[in-house]
Amino acid sequence: MAFAITQTCCADASCVSVCPVNCIHPTPDEPDFGTTEMLYVDPAACIDCGACADACPVDAIFPAGDLTGPLRAYEEINAEYYAGRDVLAEATAAPNFHRWSPPSFARVLPSDFAPLDVAVVGTGPAGMYAVEDLLLHTNSRVTLIDRLPAAGGLIRYGVAPDHPSTKKIGEKFARFHDHPRLRLRLGTEAGPELAERHDAVIYAVGATQARRLGVPGEDLPGSLPAATVVNWYNGHPGVRPAAVDLSAERVVVVGTGNVALDIARILTAAPESLAATSLAPAALTRLRASKVREVVLLARRGPDDAAYTRSELLALAARGELVVDAHDPRIAAAIDAGDGKAAWLRGLPREPVDWSAPPPDGRRVVLRFHSAPVAFTGDTEVRGVAASGPAGEIEILAGRVVRAAGFRGAPVAGLPFDEETGTVPNVSGRVAPGTYVAGWIKRGPSGGIGANKACARETVGALLEDAVAGRLRTRRRGLLRR
CATH class of the missing domain: 3.50.50.60 (FAD/NAD(P)-binding domain)
Known part of the structure; x- marks a missing residue:
């Protein structure tokens, strides 16, 4: 029995990375990724292992035969995405019908890369995906700031209350609040002093204006x-x-x-x-x-x-x-x-x-x-x-x-602002070395929760590139050895 992805799909590709037969598409390295409403399981290639369901942060994946009521339609919706494929040709080209992409190593950090102090402003999806990237893939120390007294941003205050599975992704993010290299500051306004106290600042403040x-x-x-x-x-x-x-x-x-x-x-x-x-x-x-x-x-x-x-x-x-x-x-x-x-x-x-x-x-x-x-x-x-x-x-x-x-973004004190698009002008998330944006304030109000994962990764990549190249202002000796 194949699995099927349903309505609460966040499209952050957590399921893609654990699938042993590459049967969930589009993947982050495919052109359609970020343009489809959700991800889809190929019923012809699925081996019913359930790894995707275990990895899904929003409980969106179920055995297709177990779907009932309005969710029943998703068995056909998943299959429709693969309609018209020449399965026989794909089967002779690669196991389980789908070719694997070649391995990619987009980041290479020097062995003597010293810890950075990074401030992330905003506890919504874009900010938390940036935090996750920094804590899991670098030795950075992170200060996470939100002007509201409770964390969550769009997950807490934007997702409808009758979508509890979608809100569940907040649990994935909340596990980083107690990370030993993170300091959480709620009910705090971000001011210009952040740039003085940190090597880099990422603004993930969303688009809050109508x-x-x-x-x-x-x-x-x-x-x-x-x-x-x-x-x-x-x-x-x-x-x-x-x-x-x-x-x-x-x-x-x-x-x-x-x-x-x-x-x-x-x-x-x-x-x-x-x-x-x-x-x-x-x-x-x-x-x-x-x-x-x-x-x-x-x-x-x-x-x-x-x-x-x-x-x-x-x-x-x-x-x-x-x-x-x-x-x-x-x-x-x-x-x-x-x-x-x-x-x-x-x-x-x-x-x-x-x-x-x-x-x-x-x-x-x-x-x-x-x-x-x-x-x-x-x-x-x-x-x-x-x-x-x-x-x-x-x-x-x-x-x-x-x-x-x-929606549209609001101006951020000390940062340039494009009134027409309602965003902070940037190149791959870089406003200037040491100052970065992620999420809707970076790209405009487009894409769901999962779209912020690739967006935040791009921004963190720009930050690390600047750090390796020595473009960040060094606040103390030995911050980045060359």
């Missing part, structure tokens, strides 16, 4: 950035328990990315189904009193261009409360004829929606494509969203709007 939509009414009361809602239900100390008002029957979420789907799923879930999760207690109390019955996911483009991943859509559709607004014949045509993201919507109910009327009884999520927001309407607070469409402009009556159009 992208602006640039439409009238965007700042009306009742219009919230997605980050506020996500931080609210995860108990972020910087967001008030009363920050999210759930007194409206209909909420419009502008965007169709995974964060938008997370918000829609949490706001329409039965509160008791969230009681045993990591949902903030104050958020659970407000959800129990919520009047929200309908969440509208508003998309500028069609179903082929939706930003969500297949796994997030399957998790939402599994509840049986997802509807496609059939206001435009192009939508049905794309779903019926498509073989990409549009095809994922086959089987979902389609119906025209009267946006001037209150939502129907029960709770549901509505996908409305080909509808670009042009304004948020209302005098003293949001009352709806004016959206363009094939039949002209319409108004979707809604008492609350969540802007889930993406």
Whole structure:
């Protein structure tokens, strides 16, 4: 029985390195790595050893025959990735169908490489992958800093509380908090003195600002950035328990990315189904009193261009409360004829929606494509969203709007900043010798948790290259002998 990777895949390739028959792809040295939504097990090559399941930090890998409910689809999803391969040709070229890549030794440190003192700012995935690399592959001493009183960053405050397996990767990172060569400083703001006290500083501070939509009414009361809602239900100390008002029957979420789907799923879930999760207690109390019955996911483009991943859509559709607004014949045509993201919507109910009327009884999520927001309407607070469409402009009556159009980084004191991209300009993570960036502040808000592993490795590689070349400022004698 082959194993299969499922929806919580973090794609950090921990499973790839332990597979004895090279049957998990794409691997980090393949062109597709970082571009696919997840990794995939080849059922024809898998020998059912289970090593990948043991190594997976987010409990995403199971015997395919044991999958039930919404996870059952992942047996076929894994197999689809390998469809069309000439297995016979591959079998004659290499054992178990897949060629092994030649060994690569990207780093070579001199035998007399002396310990470095490195500060890492940020305890999210990018920062922790950098910490892991430094502690396991060098003799560096690391000071790990976070301005919040609890470690975790995106894992703690960004992952939806009903995704406990995804949050489990935080346990992998937390084991380094007690490492003898690491000092953890929480509730601490990073200042310019870091550069004076350390040989190098890596900033892994993420992308915390919401992208602006640039439409009238965007700042009306009742219009919230997605980050506020996500931080609210995860108990972020910087967001008030009363920050999210759930007194409206209909909420419009502008965007169709995974964060938008997370918000829609949490706001329409039965509160008791969230009681045993990591949902903030104050958020659970407000959800129990919520009047929200309908969440509208508003998309500028069609179903082929939706930003969500297949796994997030399957998790939402599994509840049986997802509807496609059939206001435009192009939508049905794309779903019926498509073989990409549009095809994922086959089987979902389609119906025209009267946006001037209150939502129907029960709770549901509505996908409305080909509808670009042009304004948020209302005098003293949001009352709806004016959206363009094939039949002209319409108004979707809604008492609350969540802007889930993406994130951007914020300027870091003392570092250059590109306002257009919302990132710190860098080359392979190097801002200047001694100053480095990793994660979303380096490359922009793209890629999931696992994408930060390769990103952090590249940054640490640039740091070590500078150290070996003598480009770091030596704070004390004997720091780096040549």
